[in-house]
Amino acid sequence: LGPRAGDLVWDIGCGSGAFTAEAARFGAAVIAVDRDADALGRTTAAVRRFGVQAQTVHGVAPHILEDLPEPDVVRVGGGGAAVVSAVADRRPERIVTHAATRDAAELVGRDLSEHGYVVECALLQSVEMDTRGWREEKRTVAFLLSGRLPDRSP
Incomplete structure (x- = not known):
């Protein structure tokens, strides 16, 4: 995502707060959004641990996003296609x-x-292996998608 100083970042489905804290460490202003109050608590603890600040918003996306200021960068960690x-x-x-x-x-x-x-x-996958027989026990896949607006400068 490349958050930088001066960017406003939304972290939707902030979970552990790791991305929120990291983006704030790069100097971005961050709004962390989650429907789970415990996730927001973890996020608050993470940003405090790193000595940075972030705003937290409790609610369900996409509806909770309507009144937020316009973002520069967004990580959607939950909510699926409707939120994206x-x-x-x-x-x-x-x-x-x-x-x-x-x-x-x-x-x-x-x-x-x-x-x-x-x-x-990008397709990411991890495979849990049983090293006694070198056989696959469990495979997990995820598709990581990024979208970038084309450069609009002349």
Whole structure:
């Protein structure tokens, strides 16, 4: 995402607060959004641990986003395609999200493209191995999607 000083970052579905704290450490103003009060508590603890600040907002996206100031950068950690589409309507420079299935990734990617974003997608996977027999025990996949508005300078 490349948050930098002067950027306003939304961290939707902030979870542990790790991204919120890291973005704030880069000098960005960060608004962390989550429907889970415990996640917001973890986020508050994370930013305090690093000696930075972030605003937290308790509520369900996309509705809770309506009154927030316009973002430059957004990480969508939860809420799926509906939240990504609502974020894209706000036209931040960069959006990053993930999907658990190829169908969901295609839906999000198509929506971002329709909003004018240049989209990149990477398939990430991890495999838990039983080293006694070197056999696969469990495979987890995720599709990481990023959208960037094309440079609009002349």
